[in-house]
Amino acid sequence: MSKPSERLKALDIALPTPPAVAGSYAPVVQSGSTLYISGNLPVKNGILIHPGTVGDTVDIGAANEAARLCAINILANAAGYLGSVDKIKRIIKVTGFVASAFGFSDQPKVVDGASDFFVAVFGDDGRHARSAVGVSALPRGACVEVEAVIEI
Numbered sequence: 001m002s003k004p005s006e007r008l009k010a011l012d013i014a015l016p017t018p019p020a021v022a023g024s025y026a027p028v029v030q031s032g033s034t035l036y037i038s039g040n041l042p043v044k045n046g047i048l049i050h051p052g053t054v055g056d057t058v059d060i061g062a063a064n065e066a067a068r069l070c071a072i073n074i075l076a077n078a079a080g081y082l083g084s085v086d087k088i089k090r091i092i093k094v095t096g097f098v099a100s101a102f103g104f105s106d107q108p109k110v111v112d113g114a115s116d117f118f119v120a121v122f123g124d125d126g127r128h129a130r131s132a133v134g135v136s137a138l139p140r141g142a143c144v145e146v147e148a149v150i151e152i
Helices: 004-010 060-082 107-126
Strands: 028-031 034-040 090-099 129-135 144-151
Touching (some): 004 107, 060 090, 107 144
Parallel strands (some): 090 129
Antiparallel strands (some): 028 034
């Protein structure tokens, strides 16, 4: 099986510079062989992608794409901390928060954008436990925020 870095290259994905920290927290915390990655927004080149509320101003497809971008940013943070994405053993847990319009209940379809990405990069080691939570608002007006627990 190929390395995660090789799979990223095959997917034509170059990990960006990790997004700047937007508060009083660490983007990555290590405890033993576990990394806890803080929530990441769908930011690309400093620009928030698909801001708004899913089920109102943002459709499921755009929100799914935003969740995928959150996962890319999670790997950028992990690789920045570790020096290489290839030091990741497996994705343990993903939590996705979806800014949801009243009555919207397809949060899992949105967070699948992140989950599918992790499986594409890590294969079976990318399958993880997961929560997909609907919320009324997220930082900066983001439609989705994703955090992860990773084994190294």
